[in-house]
Amino acid sequence: MNESREWSSQSIQAEINALKHKPGALLPILHALQDRFGFIPSDAIPLIAESLQQTRAEVHGVISFYHHFRTAPPGRHVVQICRAEACQAVGARQLEAHAKAHLGIDYHQTTSDREITLEAVYCLGNCACGPSIRVDDSVRGRVTPEAFDALMDELQTRPLEVMG
Amino acid sequence: MSIRVFVPRDTTALSLGADAVANRLAREAATRGHSITLVRNGSRGLAWLEPLVEVETPIGRFAYGPVSPNDVTALLDSGLLEGNISHPLALGPTEEIAYLARQQRLTFARIGITDPLSIEDYRAHTGFYGLEAALQREPQDIVEEVKASGLRGRGGAAFPTGIKWQTVLDTPADQKYIVCNADEGDSGTFADRLVMECDPYMLIEGMTIAGLAVKATQGYIYLRSEYPLAKEILDEAIARAEQAGYLGDNLCGSGRAFHLEVRLGAGAYICGEETSLLESLEGKRGLVRFKPPLPAIEGLFGRPTVVNNVLSLAAVPFILAEGAEAYATHGMGRSRGTLALQLAGNVKRGGLVELAFGATLRTLMEEFGGGTLSGKPLRAVQVGGPLGAYLPESQWDLPLDYEAFAAESAVLGHGGVVMFDESVDMAEQARFSMEFCKVESCGKCTPCRIGSTRGVEVIDRIRANQNREANLALLHDLCETMVDGSLCAMGGMAPFPVQSALAHFPDDFQRAANGDRS
Numbered sequence: 180m181n182e183s184r185e186w187s188s189q190s191i192q193a194e195i196n197a198l199k200h201k202p203g204a205l206l207p208i209l210h211a212l213q214d215r216f217g218f219i220p221s222d223a224i225p226l227i228a229e230s231l232q233q234t235r236a237e238v239h240g241v242i243s244f245y246h247h248f249r250t251a252p253p254g255r256h257v258v259q260i261c262r263a264e265a266c267q268a269v270g271a272r273q274l275e276a277h278a279k280a281h282l283g284i285d286y287h288q289t290t291s292d293r294e295i296t297l298e299a300v301y302c303l304g305n306c307a308c309g310p311s312i313r314v315d316d317s318v319r320g321r322v323t324p325e326a327f328d329a330l331m332d333e334l335q336t337r338p339l340e341v342m343g
Numbered sequence: 344m345s346i347r348v349f350v351p352r353d354t355t356a357l358s359l360g361a362d363a364v365a366n367r368l369a370r371e372a373a374t375r376g377h378s379i380t381l382v383r384n385g386s387r388g389l390a391w392l393e394p395l396v397e398v399e400t401p402i403g404r405f406a407y408g409p410v411s412p413n414d415v416t417a418l419l420d421s422g423l424l425e426g427n428i429s430h431p432l433a434l435g436p437t438e439e440i441a442y443l444a445r446q447q448r449l450t451f452a453r454i455g456i457t458d459p460l461s462i463e464d465y466r467a468h469t470g471f472y473g474l475e476a477a478l479q480r481e482p483q484d485i486v487e488e489v490k491a492s493g494l495r496g497r498g499g500a501a502f503p504t505g506i507k508w509q510t511v512l513d514t515p516a517d518q519k520y521i522v523c524n525a526d527e528g529d530s531g532t533f534a535d536r537l538v539m540e541c542d543p544y545m546l547i548e549g550m551t552i553a554g555l556a557v558k559a560t561q562g563y564i565y566l567r568s569e570y571p572l573a574k575e576i577l578d579e580a581i582a583r584a585e586q587a588g589y590l591g592d593n594l595c596g597s598g599r600a601f602h603l604e605v606r607l608g609a610g611a612y613i614c615g616e617e618t619s620l621l622e623s624l625e626g627k628r629g630l631v632r633f634k635p636p637l638p639a640i641e642g643l644f645g646r647p648t649v650v651n652n653v654l655s656l657a658a659v660p661f662i663l664a665e666g667a668e669a670y671a672t673h674g675m676g677r678s679r680g681t682l683a684l685q686l687a688g689n690v691k692r693g694g695l696v697e698l699a700f701g702a703t704l705r706t707l708m709e710e711f712g713g714g715t716l717s718g719k720p721l722r723a724v725q726v727g728g729p730l731g732a733y734l735p736e737s738q739w740d741l742p743l744d745y746e747a748f749a750a751e752s753a754v755l756g757h758g759g760v761v762m763f764d765e766s767v768d769m770a771e772q773a774r775f776s777m778e779f780c781k782v783e784s785c786g787k788c789t790p791c792r793i794g795s796t797r798g799v800e801v802i803d804r805i806r807a808n809q810n811r812e813a814n815l816a817l818l819h820d821l822c823e824t825m826v827d828g829s830l831c832a833m834g835g836m837a838p839f840p841v842q843s844a845l846a847h848f849p850d851d852f853q854r855a856a857n858g859d860r861s
Contacts, residue, residue, distance in 0.1 A: 202625075202644060203606075203624050203625040203626040203644075204626060205626030205627070206606065206607065206608075206609060206623065206624075206626055207606065207607075209609070210568075210607055210609070231626075237627075240628055241626070241627060241628055244611065244628040244629060244785075245608075245609035245610055245611050245629070246609070246610035246611060247568050247608075247609035247610035247611075248609055263530030263531075263729065263779075264530040264531060264688065264725055264729060264761050264772070264775070265530045265531040265687040265688040265759075265761045266530070266688075267688075267772075267775070268687075268688030268689040268761060268762060268763045268764070268767070269688065269689050269716060269717075300569060300610070301528065301530065301612060301729075301779065301782075301783070302527075302528055302529070302530045302532075302569065303354070303569050304354060304527060304532070304533040304535075304536040304569065304570060305354055305355050305358050305533065306530060306531045306532065306533055306685065306687035306688065306693070306759070306761070307355065307390035307391065307533070307685070307686060307687050307690065307693025307694050308355055308358060308359060308390055308391075308393070308693065309687075309688070311358065313569070316571040316572075317357065317358075318354050318357065318358040318572075319358050320355060320358035320359050321358075321359065
């Protein structure tokens with residue numbers, strides 16, 4: 180999957196061109212870039228600005244406003260821990276502390292093996308079955324510290340890759 | 344004959360292993376030579392029973408739950424496929440589960456019963472009846488029907504939906520829009536998600552009817568990025584609805600048009616505020632706009648725009664199909680129809696409870712919720728999301744009604760009910776409210792942007808027992824300034840949980856003084 184995440188001016192421009200005709204195209208373009216490359220490369224900002232007839236400052240301002248968009252490559256998996264009230268009521272604060280200690284990182288950081296980026300999230304809509312976390316695009320419910328450890332071990336274990 | 348077995352595919356069921364259960368069922372049934380048809384239905388909203396497996400029998404559907412993959416062998420051994428009820432996980436006929444049977448499901452009548460993406464299923468359960476009725480009527484007629492139903496905005500503000508539609512209908516423009524607010528950011532709420540994941544055509548139908556009512560031909564669903572599964576399901580449902588002629592340039596052969604597109608938010612709570620949402624849809628930072636002008640007059644791209652919550656729009660097909668009267672007979676006072684309540688947090692039986700307005704909070708938490716999950720005494724409950732007040736036991740007999748809650752400086756909001764047991768530290772919860780506001784403030788107005796930061800600091804000082812009395816007075820003042828001086832509900836309501844914690848749980852702010860904080 181790492182190959183497809185390599186970016187170039189051409190591939191960025193292709194994503195922009197596919198969406199720039201839409202009304203209010205900026206968010207859809209940013210999503211498309213992040214979905215494809217894992218983050219918004221800084222070289223994308225002038226290309227987007229030029230294509231949408233906006234200033235670089237405007238584009239940068241939008242990227243920095245939204246928590247979802249990131250400007251540095253994340254680890255292989257993004258793990259989000261719900262910090263909101265419904266999960267707090269069933270132990271999210273303890274899970275949060277446990278997760279940081281287990282991974283040895285704080286929010287917005289990536290483990291040294293580049294496997295896991297830890298993020299906070301405010302509600303995943305799984306509020307009757309917390310504490311909840313999201314691993315890439317899948318949500319897990321009733322996550323105990325033990326379940327968290329098992330899941331992280333699973334994520335950090337890579338199958339042997341066959342070259343060729 | 345092949346037996347139909349249902350394993351839900353909504354986020355909650357999947358978060359608890361529904362895919363593994365479905366795979367195991369398919370494999371074991373095949374090994375045993377049973378012919379089953381696996382249907383990935385929506386959730387019934389009984390979250391504590393997920394994954395809830397159902398089997399279709401000649402006398403109706405039978406439920407089993409919560410099922411883990413390891414239960415599958417024993418369930419099949421005990422006669423799961425015949426609806427046998429000897430296994431401990433057997434719940435009997437699904438419709439007779441008390442939690443479900445005691446609800447008044449109008450909007451959520453179909454969830455969990457159907458395959459969310461099957462248009463045939465949707466039609467077979469009165470789907471598109473409302474749209475077909477609307478296509479026979481004049482725009483003004485449709486607006487009158489919605490007005491007569493008494494439907495009020497379910498996003499939290501409770502503004503009469505029909506009046507909003509009337510304003511948009513009355514404002515001439517070359518282009519109008521229907522925008523669905525699906526930025527369901529309140530903790531403790533998941534009813535919008537259930538609509539989108541479990542009955543997406545209902546939302547599509549509601550938005551199309553809104554389009555016909557106000558003469559708008561373009562709709563957007565502004566969906567939060569935290570809901571990737573809802574995005575996937577909505578995109579597919581829209582594509583299928585277009586193919587079947589329920590969206591596009593020629594709705595059901597009527598020659599009338601309505602187009603729909605899902606747009607993703609990007610993790611900003613403030614974008615649930617309607618003007619901030621419109622800015623975001625236009626591709627900008629989600630800064631709140633001044634009102635007036637109202638979005639109904641100058642909304643998306645400066646055009647007249649209906650901005651409604653998912654649940655408001657989802658209520659519309661029923662109103663058009665069954666008539667305003669059928670909807671308005673439910674409820675109390677000026678709160679007509681049903682409210683989708685969501686039981687969450689430290690609750691034994693969490694899930695979706697759709698009830699007519701007027702039931703009490705206590706009934707909901709005890710009779711439906713069954714008390715706390717931990718088994719410890721219930722201490723506080725936050726209703727209406729992170730901007731809603733924390734209610735102590737003395738307020739649990741409040742009827743669930745917009746006006747009754749407002750009279751107590753509380754809000755029903757989007758119907759989220761988050762329960763906390765006695766281990767909760769309310770000073771810590773108050774601090775979190777300010778911290779959340781600090782993280783999520785759009786930054787446009789000072790009371791919210793600076794006030795929330797100062798709020799965190801002041802609460803920290805109180806908790807550290809520094810100059811307590813002066814800091815408590817300062818916190819009260821700060822809350823007042825934020826309530827009165829903020830531009831929108833974010834800064835204007837963020838103090839509600841703080842003020843309620845101070846009023847009803849003052850001891851928690853004294854712990855440091857008493858020396859019993861570790």
